[in-house]
Amino acid sequence: MIDTNIISSDDRIINIKAHDQLLKSEILNLNLPARLDDNLQFTYDILIAYDTYMQKKAALVHRRVNFYKQISYTFLDNDGRFYSYINLHVGNVVQIKEESGISFAIIKALFTHKYNDGSTYAFVWINWLRESLTIDPILQCPVYEVQKAENVRWHRVYPIALIIGIPKVHFVHRCGSACTSTSHDLSNNQYFRNDFYYTAI
Numbered sequence: 001m002i003d004t005n006i007i008s009s010d011d012r013i014i015n016i017k018a019h020d021q022l023l024k025s026e027i028l029n030l031n032l033p034a035r036l037d038d039n040l041q042f043t044y045d046i047l048i049a050y051d052t053y054m055q056k057k058a059a060l061v062h063r064r065v066n067f068y069k070q071i072s073y074t075f076l077d078n079d080g081r082f083y084s085y086i087n088l089h090v091g092n093v094v095q096i097k098e099e100s101g102i103s104f105a106i107i108k109a110l111f112t113h114k115y116n117d118g119s120t121y122a123f124v125w126i127n128w129l130r131e132s133l134t135i136d137p138i139l140q141c142p143v144y145e146v147q148k149a150e151n152v153r154w155h156r157v158y159p160i161a162l163i164i165g166i167p168k169v170h171f172v173h174r175c176g177s178a179c180t181s182t183s184h185d186l187s188n189n190q191y192f193r194n195d196f197y198y199t200a201i
């Protein structure tokens, strides 16, 4: 199932498609809020996103959000010509434009929300990847740490227009003894930024 009735407040973004809406059971399993009121920090971050990036300051009438596994869209340049096709999946590392430059983040969830005027907008819910001071002594790669849940200082919800793209560099979990080939122990929140293309053994 693909939902296409989605617009962006940035008119360079067209052809937005949301794929594979999460079922109620999946939302429960992932501990995501089915309604805004189920997670006050999430609700607050959505309000900030509307206010800061979309110039919409009203209280939100619709309290429901729809989560998806994938959202794709076309980015146009300032002259309205094709610039890039972006296809986001939950778990992707993305680049986000900030005042201070470009930052990395991991997509925690992709969702849509209907604004008071009846228009539906697409958002990402992310965890920031912050560069730590550590350089891995063996691999000589910079180490990044995923924003922890209790760190609410950095907002996590952004309209999809803020995403610049998928980075060329790769992030690889800094595996510990509790990781296996099929499942990573994510209580360890460190990732390598792999600037050199190599295959982990």
Ligand SMILES: [Zn+2]
Pocket: 173, 174, 175, 176, 179, 180, 183, 184, 185
């Ligand atoms: Zn791991």
